Amino acid sequence: MKSYDVVVIGGGPAGLASALAAERHGAETLIIERENALGGILKQCIHDGFGLVRFKEKLSGPEYAERFTEELEGKKIDVKLLSFVTEIRKNGKFYLSVVSREGIEEIEAKAVVLATGCRERTAKQVSIHGTRPAGVFTAGTAQRYVNIEGFMPTKRCVILGSGDIGLIMARRITLEGGVVLGVYEAKSTPSGLTRNIHQCLYDYDIPLHLSSTVTRVFGEGRLEGVEVAKVDEKMRPLPGTEERIDCDALILSVGLIPENELAEKLSVSSDPRSKGATCDGQMMTDVGGVFTCGNATHVNDLVDYVSESGEIAGKNAALYDGKNAKYAFVRPDDNLLYVVPQRLNLSADNSETVIYFRSKEVRGKSVVTVKADGKTVLQKKYPFLRPPEMERIKADFSSFPLKENSVVEITVEEG
Amino acid sequence: MNLVKLNKKLNILYGGKVKAREEDGKRILEGELSDWSEIVAACTLASERYSTTHVVNDIKLTGTEIPRTRLPHVTDKTLEGRKPDVLIIGGGISGASIARELTRWNIDVLLVEKESDLACHASGRNDGEVHPGIDLGKGSLKQRYVIRGNAMYDRVCKELDVPFKRNGQYVGFTKGFLKPLVYLYALHRKSIGVKDTVILSKKELFRREPNLNPNFKFALFNPSAGCVSPYNLTIAYAENAVKNGAQVSLLTAVTGMDVEDGKILAVHTNRGTIYPKVVVNAAGCFAEEVAAMAKDRFYSVHPRRGTNSILDKKAGFLVKGIAGIKGAKGTKNTKGGGILNTVHENLLVGPDAIETFERENFATEKESIEKVFAKQKQTAPTLSERDIITYFTGVRSPTFEEDFVIERGRKTRNLVHCAGIQSPGLTTAPAVAEDVAKLCVDILSEKGAVAVNDRFDPIRKGIPHLAAMPMKEREEYIRKNPDYGVIVCRCEEVSKGEILDALKSPICVPTVDGIKRRVRPGMGRCQGGFCQPLVTKIIAEFLRKELSEVRKNEENSVIVYSETKGRKGE
Numbered sequence: 001m002k003s004y005d006v007v008v009i010g011g012g013p014a015g016l017a018s019a020l021a022a023e024r025h026g027a028e029t030l031i032i033e034r035e036n037a038l039g040g041i042l043k044q045c046i047h048d049g050f051g052l053v054r055f056k057e058k059l060s061g062p063e064y065a066e067r068f069t070e071e072l073e074g075k076k077i078d079v080k081l082l083s084f085v086t087e088i089r090k091n092g093k094f095y096l097s098v099v100s101r102e103g104i105e106e107i108e109a110k111a112v113v114l115a116t117g118c119r120e121r122t123a124k125q126v127s128i129h130g131t132r133p134a135g136v137f138t139a140g141t142a143q144r145y146v147n148i149e150g151f152m153p154t155k156r157c158v159i160l161g162s163g164d165i166g167l168i169m170a171r172r173i174t175l176e177g178g179v180v181l182g183v184y185e186a187k188s189t190p191s192g193l194t195r196n197i198h199q200c201l202y203d204y205d206i207p208l209h210l211s212s213t214v215t216r217v218f219g220e221g222r223l224e225g226v227e228v229a230k231v232d233e234k235m236r237p238l239p240g241t242e243e244r245i246d247c248d249a250l251i252l253s254v255g256l257i258p259e260n261e262l263a264e265k266l267s268v269s270s271d272p273r274s275k276g277a278t279c280d281g282q283m284m285t286d287v288g289g290v291f292t293c294g295n296a297t298h299v300n301d302l303v304d305y306v307s308e309s310g311e312i313a314g315k316n317a318a319l320y321d322g323k324n325a326k327y328a329f330v331r332p333d334d335n336l337l338y339v340v341p342q343r344l345n346l347s348a349d350n351s352e353t354v355i356y357f358r359s360k361e362v363r364g365k366s367v368v369t370v371k372a373d374g375k376t377v378l379q380k381k382y383p384f385l386r387p388p389e390m391e392r393i394k395a396d397f398s399s400f401p402l403k404e405n406s407v408v409e410i411t412v413e414e415g
Numbered sequence: 416m417n418l419v420k421l422n423k424k425l426n427i428l429y430g431g432k433v434k435a436r437e438e439d440g441k442r443i444l445e446g447e448l449s450d451w452s453e454i455v456a457a458c459t460l461a462s463e464r465y466s467t468t469h470v471v472n473d474i475k476l477t478g479t480e481i482p483r484t485r486l487p488h489v490t491d492k493t494l495e496g497r498k499p500d501v502l503i504i505g506g507g508i509s510g511a512s513i514a515r516e517l518t519r520w521n522i523d524v525l526l527v528e529k530e531s532d533l534a535c536h537a538s539g540r541n542d543g544e545v546h547p548g549i550d551l552g553k554g555s556l557k558q559r560y561v562i563r564g565n566a567m568y569d570r571v572c573k574e575l576d577v578p579f580k581r582n583g584q585y586v587g588f589t590k591g592f593l594k595p596l597v598y599l600y601a602l603h604r605k606s607i608g609v610k611d612t613v614i615l616s617k618k619e620l621f622r623r624e625p626n627l628n629p630n631f632k633f634a635l636f637n638p639s640a641g642c643v644s645p646y647n648l649t650i651a652y653a654e655n656a657v658k659n660g661a662q663v664s665l666l667t668a669v670t671g672m673d674v675e676d677g678k679i680l681a682v683h684t685n686r687g688t689i690y691p692k693v694v695v696n697a698a699g700c701f702a703e704e705v706a707a708m709a710k711d712r713f714y715s716v717h718p719r720r721g722t723n724s725i726l727d728k729k730a731g732f733l734v735k736g737i738a739g740i741k742g743a744k745g746t747k748n749t750k751g752g753g754i755l756n757t758v759h760e761n762l763l764v765g766p767d768a769i770e771t772f773e774r775e776n777f778a779t780e781k782e783s784i785e786k787v788f789a790k791q792k793q794t795a796p797t798l799s800e801r802d803i804i805t806y807f808t809g810v811r812s813p814t815f816e817e818d819f820v821i822e823r824g825r826k827t828r829n830l831v832h833c834a835g836i837q838s839p840g841l842t843t844a845p846a847v848a849e850d851v852a853k854l855c856v857d858i859l860s861e862k863g864a865v866a867v868n869d870r871f872d873p874i875r876k877g878i879p880h881l882a883a884m885p886m887k888e889r890e891e892y893i894r895k896n897p898d899y900g901v902i903v904c905r906c907e908e909v910s911k912g913e914i915l916d917a918l919k920s921p922i923c924v925p926t927v928d929g930i931k932r933r934v935r936p937g938m939g940r941c942q943g944g945f946c947q948p949l950v951t952k953i954i955a956e957f958l959r960k961e962l963s964e965v966r967k968n969e970e971n972s973v974i975v976y977s978e979t980k981g982r983k984g985e
Contacts (some may be wrong), residue, residue, distance in 0.1 A: 034902060084902035087884070097886065099910075101897035104890045122942040125803045129779045132807070134927075134967035135976050138944045145948055150961045151975035151983030176979050220485070221971025264729075 004030045004078070006317045007096060007109035009085055012040020013303050014294020014310035014410035016068035018089030021034065021314030022113070029318075030107065031383065032077045032085055032098055038072075039065035040117055042303065044147045047168055049195075049248050053070065053304035064303060079097075088112065088265055094289065106157040111289040111317035114263055115310060118295040123217075126160070126251075129154040130216040135223030139165035139253040146172055154249035158226050159183045160214040162190040162197070164301060164388075166253020173251075178208045179288075181247055184228055186235045189362050191388050193301055213237060216251055216261075224248050256299040266290055273338035274298035280327065280345040283313035288325065289307060291317045298340050298356065301390050305356065312354065323347065328372070328406035335360055335412040337387060341396040343409060350397040359385035359412060367415035371402040372408050381415060418442075421461055432456050433474055439666055440755050440825070441713045443471045449478045451772045455717050456766075462815035467557040469714035470815040481772050484701060487666040487685055488970050492666060494685025497523035500639040502682055502691035504705055506530070507538035508645060508831045508841055510697035511652035512848035513855075518659035518848045520856055521866040525691070526653065526661060528682060529668035530531050531969050532924045532932065534649035537699050538841070539932070540777065540809025542723055542763050543645045543739060544757055546839035547584055547637035555608045556819040560843035562608040565639055567845040575651035576877035577643060578758040582641030582736040585615070585796065587631035589674045589740070594633050596912075601635065606809035606845050611639040626733045626795050628740065640737050642759055645841050646932050654921040655875040655969055659868065663922055666970070669698075672708040677828050679709055695831045695851060702820075703832035714820050714835060718774045719811040721752075721766030730762045730802040733795050754791055754798065759935070761902040764798065764811070777808045778948050780866040804940050811837040821847055822855055831855055878916040878934055882908035903953070904946040906939020914950060918957045923952050928968040951975075 008024040010013045011033030022029045025050075025243050037043060039137060044049070045061025052058060052211050055067065058361050072079070087097035094109040120138035128136075137145070137153055143165060145153045155178055159166045162185040170180045185203060209228070215237050216227035230241035258276035260268070268285040271278045277285045277292040284291050292305040293313035326346045332339040337358040344350050354371070363385040370378040370393070378395045385391065402408075416424070418437055418444045425433045425444075436620025442461050448454050462470040499969035500519055503510045503827045508868050514526045530536070545568050550563035563759065572579035587935050588597065594614070601612040613636045620627065620634045627634075653663050672694075673681040682689045698705040706712040739753030757765045765787045784806055814820060816837035824830030833847060840847075859865050881889050893900040898912035915934040918925055927950055929944075930936060937943030938951050943950070949976055954965045966972045977983075 036904060082901055084905070086908065099889070099893070099900050099902060101892045101893070101900040104886055104901060119941045120944050122804070123945060124803060124942065127781060127784075130783050131778045134972035141944050141947055145962075145975050146979055147609075149948060149952065149962055149975070150979045152977055152979055153975045155976055221969045222965075222973050
């Protein structure tokens with residue numbers, strides 16, 4: 001049985017950063033990737049805008065991934081491609097069963113990093129009814145057909161959801177000669193980044209219909225049309241506002257869900273708000289030695305932060321000493337959609353704790369306050385807060401005597 | 416109800432717009448109505464449950480056009496001049512199982528199916544329950560076949576290598592005072608063959624199924640109930656038939672027949688004219704249409720829609736068997752649906768029952784799902800719509816007598832009907848198939864002895880399911896064929912090797928849905944988001960075609976159109 005200090009599951013941006021960080025901290029590291037190349041979803045993201053925070057450059061997805069894969073050269077990091085983890089269990093150390101063309105390999109690890117990314121919400125999960133023709137795609141699937149396979153999944157389509165991938169695909173389809181009849185968003189505000197609304201829709205005269213949704217698809221073999229309708233504040237379709245639009249595809253960008261099937265196999269607890277595994281400031285889950293990062297922890301909008309959380313996870317996985325941890329708990333108020341991390345490990349260095357959060361609603365001037373047992377650790381002012389834009393702050397808890405079960409409150413107020 | 420009384424009633428109800436008459440042992444209703452539910456009500460009023468005197472519906476539906484039967488686009492002459500001993504019309508569970516049973520004889524069997532795959536209609540769109548027969552009274556064909564069919568499942572599924580589990584059916588009761596009545600009911604059922612019934616105390620029920628409605632006071636339990644993947648069983652039956660010499664022709668629709676002196680001489684299809692000795696009508700919702708073509712229409716089919724939801728395997732712990740509730744509203748004509756833990760360990764919730772004149776409208780409706788969930792939350796209160804990963808609608812094909820029609824043609828001699836099939840038609844299929852095959856052989860025997868097929872092999876080897884194998888076995892499979900080690904569908908853990916096996920299977924259906932039905936890529940929680948492009952590509956490579964030539968299912972279901980500018984080199 002092969003043995004590693006750190007096994008990273010997933011070779012996308014989170015996994016790559018994590019493996020490199022683990023190696024830097026002296027760990028013998030393995031990356032297990034189910035596809036035939038590293039890079040994860042970046043491989044199909046041929047648009048630019050990646051790396052602005054990290055590299056101060058506008059890179060394409062593949063270029064961003066390359067920065068990391070190039071760094072892998074000559075490092076003591078093993079990579080297993082076309083390999084799939086079917087079982088993972090903890091018995092002191094971790095034991096993984098990995099299926100590949102070579103058979104089933106048992107691998108031992110002192111720590112594991114779950115960098116499994118996320119998946120897309122489907123049409124059925126947003127209650128779209130009607131027939132079941134070809135031509136209903138999630139935006140990521142449509143993106144793969146266009147950018148990897150080189151085939152157009154549509155000539156005239158409607159996009160439901162204003163998530164970033166949907167917006168990017170609206171532009172991509174238009175550039176490829178397809179027609180995007182409109183982007184429909186059930187919420188009253190867009191879900192994607194503001195820059196994408198401008199650069200992908202407005203610059204190409206693609207209409208954005210807010211408070212509107214797709215309720216039904218038509219067509220037997222191939223999709224022939226969709227029914228759209230206005231919705232009320234609770235996002236329920238308003239009777240009488242239905243309208244049929246003839247098109248050949250419905251492309252969905254209605255949300256991403258962290259993949260946490262492996263985490264569940266390890267009995268890692270998840271956060272219903274972030275939908276990913278819960279973790280501490282070192283990205284360790286509540287199962288010792290299991291680390292989480294990237295979109296498997298919570299869905300990020302910038303890859304730069306995916307890499308950052310990967311690095312935190314990788315470094316701490318390398319340093320993992322097997323000691324039992326005691327925790328203080330992070331409590332976001334109801335104005336926040338979620339906060340990561342959900343705990344602080346009392347025996348860890350919490351002087352540079354990175355906190356990621358999203359506001360639940362669109363807000364104007366706001367003040368975010370971090371308090372430890374009632375004492376203010378940090379306050380930060382924001383001109384606005386929006387759910388599509390993830391925020392990040394760094395807090396120093398070193399001068400606050402956190403005890404077991406101490407409460408770190410994070411609140412948002414007008415200001 | 417006698418004819419005079421019936422006509423009086425019809426006159427009162429429909430103001431003279433509907434009349435009934437009797438002819439050749441059938442009751443024909445004629446007239447015009449503008450509401451389908453009124454037509455169903457009128458015909459139901461005229462019918463007698465389980466009677467072999469059938470109602471034939473000739474009431475014209477006005478104001479709405481009943482959609483025409485969808486036909487395949489392909490036309491060729493591949494079947495022109497074929498002279499099979501038996502022609503089976505319909506590739507559902509009935510047709511496929513009959514085909515297999517017929518191959519026990521040394522005869523030429525041809526099955527035609529108008530869709531691009533087997534089990535595309537009711538047989539692929541039901542809950543897959545293998546019923547215990549507890550809800551069926553004496554006197555129907557359904558009841559006669561359900562016990563026999565149920566008992567055959569272990570053997571049939573073993574022979575055909577199809578997963579089957581007897582996980583038992585629980586029907587919960589919230590009213591404790593009903594217990595003595597239910598006891599008597601179970602006793603009566605025992606006397607007509609349902610011998611496995613147990614009445615479970617509340618304590619025992621919750622020990623077995625802790626997540627059911629806490630208000631259940633007791634439950635009827637039938638350990639013989641089970642489930643199977645209905646389309647997998649249909650495909651397996653058809654594959655075994657093919658292995659034993661039968662021919663299956665997909666995308667083949669019967670468009671007409673030449674009938675003379677009570678005998679079918681020729682059957683016209685989009686792929687040529689066939690001259691069969693015997694015809695089996697296993698056409699499901701189209702059985703009445705086929706009977707009419709054969710000049711032997713003595714029953715009517717009134718389609719009834721049902722919608723089921725499939726839940727994430729994560730919710731599978733909620734119910735381990737099959738559970739339902741007695742006494743909830745809306746249970747007419749069906750057991751009333753339930754919650755079923757499938758052979759793949761998903762939960763299936765449903766179905767409902769809605770009368771329709773559209774035989775091929777498989778669209779789902781939000782209200783159906785909502786109603787089914789509202790009801791089944793009375794079975795298991797923590798059931799949640801949030802766990803839904805997909806839903807689908809099927810259309811049942813009952814007669815107004817709500818029983819099967821399994822008999823030789825009444826006017827046409829070389830015809831056997833296997834019609835009016837609805838729940839528990841999947842359970843009864845193995846038994847019905849034996850009897851229908853016998854009826855066919857009887858007809859053929861009139862012209863000379865029919866020999867037994869000594870080379871008949873009842874065993875069909877399915878596609879290996881790697882994810883379910885013990886490590887060692889899986890390892891051996893991968894060593895022999897490394898493609899078994901390449902996971903294509905991560906949710907269901909389906910390998911490239913299994914997909915290629917499906918493409919090389921005896922009835923190759925090289926479409927995304929064809930592969931999905933056989934080995935499950937795309938059946939998981941991401942619904943093909945990750946694997947659909949990969950599966951499409953594997954199919955294209957296998958067929959040596961472009962991605963744009965691969966279909967989801969039927970001929971028009973294009974997945975991708977032209978190449979992008981980059982690929983074209985622009």
